[in-house]
Amino acid sequence: MSELSGAEILLQCLVDLGVEVVFGYPGGAVLPIYDVLYNHPTIKHVLVRHEQGATHMAEGYARSTGKPGVVLVTSGPGATNAITGITDALMDSIPLVVITGQVATQLIGTDAFQEADTVGLTRHCTKHNYLVKSPDRLAHIVHEAFHIATSGRPGPVVIDIPKNVQVATAPYERPDLSNHVSYRPQLKADPALIEQAAAMIAAAERPIFYTGGGVINAGPEASTLLRELAELTGAPVTSTLMGLGAFPASSDQWLGMLGMHGTYEANMAMNKADLIINIGARFDDRVTGRLDAFSPASKKIHIDIDRSSINKIVMTDLGIVADAASALADLIAAWKKAGHKAADLEEWWARIAGWRARKSLDYPDGGAEIMPQRAIADLFKATRGRDTIITTEVGQHQMWAAQHYPFDAPNKWLTSGGLGTMGYGFPAAIGAQMGNPDSLVICVAGDASIQMNIQELGTATQYRLPVKIFILNNEYMGMVRQWQELTYESRYSESYSDSLPDFVRLAEAYGWTGIRIEGPQELEAGIRQMIETPGPVMVDCRVAKLTNCFPMIPSGAAHTEMLLDPSQISGTLADEAKALV
Amino acid sequence: MHITEELSERHVLSITVTNEAGILAKIAGLFTARGYNIESLTVADISDNHQVSRITIVTNGPPRVIDQIIAQLDRLVPVHNVADLTANGPFVERELALVKVAGTGEHRIEALRIADIFRAKVVDTTTTSFIFEITGPTDKVNTFIGLMRELGLVEVGRTGIVGMVRGRD
Numbered sequence: 001m002s003e004l005s006g007a008e009i010l011l012q013c014l015v016d017l018g019v020e021v022v023f024g025y026p027g028g029a030v031l032p033i034y035d036v037l038y039n040h041p042t043i044k045h046v047l048v049r050h051e052q053g054a055t056h057m058a059e060g061y062a063r064s065t066g067k068p069g070v071v072l073v074t075s076g077p078g079a080t081n082a083i084t085g086i087t088d089a090l091m092d093s094i095p096l097v098v099i100t101g102q103v104a105t106q107l108i109g110t111d112a113f114q115e116a117d118t119v120g121l122t123r124h125c126t127k128h129n130y131l132v133k134s135p136d137r138l139a140h141i142v143h144e145a146f147h148i149a150t151s152g153r154p155g156p157v158v159i160d161i162p163k164n165v166q167v168a169t170a171p172y173e174r175p176d177l178s179n180h181v182s183y184r185p186q187l188k189a190d191p192a193l194i195e196q197a198a199a200m201i202a203a204a205e206r207p208i209f210y211t212g213g214g215v216i217n218a219g220p221e222a223s224t225l226l227r228e229l230a231e232l233t234g235a236p237v238t239s240t241l242m243g244l245g246a247f248p249a250s251s252d253q254w255l256g257m258l259g260m261h262g263t264y265e266a267n268m269a270m271n272k273a274d275l276i277i278n279i280g281a282r283f284d285d286r287v288t289g290r291l292d293a294f295s296p297a298s299k300k301i302h303i304d305i306d307r308s309s310i311n312k313i314v315m316t317d318l319g320i321v322a323d324a325a326s327a328l329a330d331l332i333a334a335w336k337k338a339g340h341k342a343a344d345l346e347e348w349w350a351r352i353a354g355w356r357a358r359k360s361l362d363y364p365d366g367g368a369e370i371m372p373q374r375a376i377a378d379l380f381k382a383t384r385g386r387d388t389i390i391t392t393e394v395g396q397h398q399m400w401a402a403q404h405y406p407f408d409a410p411n412k413w414l415t416s417g418g419l420g421t422m423g424y425g426f427p428a429a430i431g432a433q434m435g436n437p438d439s440l441v442i443c444v445a446g447d448a449s450i451q452m453n454i455q456e457l458g459t460a461t462q463y464r465l466p467v468k469i470f471i472l473n474n475e476y477m478g479m480v481r482q483w484q485e486l487t488y489e490s491r492y493s494e495s496y497s498d499s500l501p502d503f504v505r506l507a508e509a510y511g512w513t514g515i516r517i518e519g520p521q522e523l524e525a526g527i528r529q530m531i532e533t534p535g536p537v538m539v540d541c542r543v544a545k546l547t548n549c550f551p552m553i554p555s556g557a558a559h560t561e562m563l564l565d566p567s568q569i570s571g572t573l574a575d576e577a578k579a580l581v
Numbered sequence: 582m583h584i585t586e587e588l589s590e591r592h593v594l595s596i597t598v599t600n601e602a603g604i605l606a607k608i609a610g611l612f613t614a615r616g617y618n619i620e621s622l623t624v625a626d627i628s629d630n631h632q633v634s635r636i637t638i639v640t641n642g643p644p645r646v647i648d649q650i651i652a653q654l655d656r657l658v659p660v661h662n663v664a665d666l667t668a669n670g671p672f673v674e675r676e677l678a679l680v681k682v683a684g685t686g687e688h689r690i691e692a693l694r695i696a697d698i699f700r701a702k703v704v705d706t707t708t709t710s711f712i713f714e715i716t717g718p719t720d721k722v723n724t725f726i727g728l729m730r731e732l733g734l735v736e737v738g739r740t741g742i743v744g745m746v747r748g749r750d
């Protein structure tokens with residue numbers, strides 16, 4: 001059998017695994033791979049401007065297409081630059097395969113040029129990682145890496161390939177991956193537990209579905225099944241930031257997002273429920289608030305593919321380890337088989353109607369300045385009916401987008417939830433556009449976050465990607481400023497965005513179109529222009545500078561202690577609360 | 582403001598893993614990264630073909646944390662199985678210590694007498710010192726070392742514990 005070089009084997013594996021696009025940046029330790037990529041017939045390489053950008057692009061590609069994102073970077077600084085994105089993917093369960101170059105095996109450990117202990121550095125921010133010591137092992141490792149990244153709870157996998165392994169040769173054969181000795185994620189639920197869950201739901205008087213990113217991870221059919229189960233049971237549905245879109249916001253049963261910046265009705269319903277059905281969510285501290293006051297009267301069912309998510313933070317009454325789609329299908333079947341009927345939830349819905357009447361997402365409008373919430377609402381109106389994907393940076397604008405841009409389908413909402421990485425949204429939009437050439441991809445950004453990976457403007461230009469950046473420019477790191485207002489008596493320590501660039505001219509310098517929106521009367525037309533202008537567009541939308549994001553549950557507070565408007569801000573917080581993030 | 586902590590239990594975990602580079606760092610690092618405690622850790626190859634190792638870890642934490650530790654270990658790709666020996670019923674735990682004691686006269690005689698009671702073996706001797714080898718559960722080893730402290734303890738080396746469930750399987 002003829003032999004291939006390690007670099008050729010790698011590329012052949014990628015082809016066999018159906019990879020179409022790789023986000024990367026070259027350097028000494030990956031030159032053999034780049035040489036095989038040269039004029040490659042099927043694999044498209046996207047040259048980024050910073051390796052962190054590559055990782056977030058791969059995340060955006062993965063979350064919007066359901067396929068794994070692939071990254072290729074060099075050793076040393078290439079690998080260390082990728083670490084933030086790798087960690088982000090771990091926290092948000094995004095399937096990535098990150099290929100890093102390494103110095104030749106005989107140089108490892110000698111402080112060689114551009115050597116970094118990539119496997120050591122990424123040990124705790126990957127689902128798994130490998131150092132490939134021989135080209136004979138490469139094919140097996142690459143195929144296994146994709147399997148691990150995409151199956152079970154998805155996550156990032158790093159493959160560190162020394163340069164001599166890229167050059168040395170070995171025979172290539174598509175490896176057989178069946179029967180891994182230790183890695184066997186559990187997908188199918190124990191049927192007895194499913195029956196029990198169905199009975200608990202049927203018997204509940206105040207049930208609520210609390211759904212999360214796991215439903216998105218489980219694929220579009222999980223979202224369809226969730227709709228069916230919600231309909232069968234008649235119960236209200238809320239979701240985490242990561243799960244938005246899995247359940248249609250246009251449904252009557254939708255309560256909006258829960259948690260720190262969730263709606264009053266979602267948080268109150270969680271607090272007063274007698275049964276919480278958690279599907280693919282992980283009881284994050286942004287969601288639970290003060291733990292001893294979290295939904296005190298409810299029984300809890302938790303369906304999660306990762307056993308370590310169950311009982312990690314909140315003790316459950318019924319833990320079910322399974323893939324969300326599989327468990328939902330089983331639950332629906334069990335519900336029908338047992339002849340369960342939707343309980344009479346009239347009283348429960350009446351209470352929810354009372355909470356809804358508080359209109360917790362309302363904001364004062366009609367003044368001389370653009371309210372950021374209004375900007376998002378108008379963005380929604382203008383993009384309605386189109387195939388739109390929204391990505392966000394991190395901060396107030398992210399929360400306003402979550403609150404005021406309703407989603408009806410999964411994989412259309414890309415945001416950095418767990419790590420909360422400023423600099424995620426713009427590259428994620430580029431990745432999403434690569435994977436969805438016909439979609440309208442818009443990054444909702446803040447003036448501070450957008451500067452974290454602003455260099456990727458060049459990438460979008462190079463590949464003619466018509467992404468749109470919609471900056472809610474409040475001239476502050478608004479989220480930080482808001483916390484300082486709440487907790488530190490408005491001492492705005494280093495949270496003012498000084499020396500902002502002229503975003504319009506910056507856009508133009510990169511060959512983009514730049515648009516500035518200065519007042520409410522320009523808002524609608526400005527948004528329309530952004531959408532209708534072909535090619536990439538950056539919008540500098542000037543919004544009211546000191547607006548706060550409400551509702552808000554202050555850290556360490558219970559769901560019932562939600563702040564609904566600015567008059568409730570005290571300006572100080574106890575040390576116990578200050579110590580929480 | 583003060584930081585409070587929950588009450589802890591001691592658990593012995595027996596973990597089988599694929600014998601691959603970095604596996605020990607992965608396991609030990611998981612404990613540091615997530616703030617879990619390690620009292621002792623032993624590793625050895627346990628299969629004919631050198632592909633599987635057993636790692637025995639003694640840890641402590643509230644029951645909730647112990648459960649998390651097991652779940653977190655279990656989801657590492659190279660981990661085959663995690664057994665909580667403490668929770669799985671009766672089990673045997675042993676460790677070995679080498680204990681060097683120096684002294685003359687009454688102290689020397691007393692050290693030998695105590696060693697005899699504890700069934701510690703003398704594995705090295707000079708006219709003014711002994712090295713004892715003692716095996717047993719951690720408590721027994723601790724008690725022995727405590728007694729030797731009064732009789733001229735010079736140095737201690739311990740293996741950390743290995744454990745196994747009692748009975749057939």
Ligand SMILES: Cc1cc2nc3c(=O)[nH]c(=O)nc-3n(C[C@H](O)[C@H](O)[C@H](O)COP(=O)(O)OP(=O)(O)OC[C@H]3O[C@@H](n4cnc5c(N)ncnc54)[C@H](O)[C@@H]3O)c2cc1C
Pocket residue numbers: 091092093152153154211212213214215217218219239240241242243257258259260261262279280281282283284286287303304305306309322323324325394395398399416417418419420421479
């Ligand atoms: C500024 C800021 C503010 C925030 N405010 C809020 C807020 O108000 N409300 C809010 O909800 N979040 C908020 N977040 C996000 C928050 O930090 C968490 O990222 C988020 O709540 C976690 O979502 P999740 O529970 O759905 O879990 P994810 O991180 O999406 O995890 C998914 C869970 O599902 C499981 N899973 C994965 N795949 C499957 C599968 N196939 N089947 C079944 N289970 C699966 C995983 O094991 C995991 O337990 C905020 C973030 C930022 C940056």
Ligand SMILES: Cc1ncc(C[n+]2csc(CCOP(=O)(O)OP(=O)(O)O)c2C)c(N)n1
Pocket residue numbers: 393394395396397398420421422423445446447448449450472474476477478479480
């Ligand atoms: C990389 C990184 N550094 C710091 C933070 C902390 N942080 C969270 S939100 C925020 C401010 C974001 O400001 P901006 O992008 O202008 O958005 P706004 O809140 O004003 O909408 C900061 C600094 C972070 N999330 N990520």
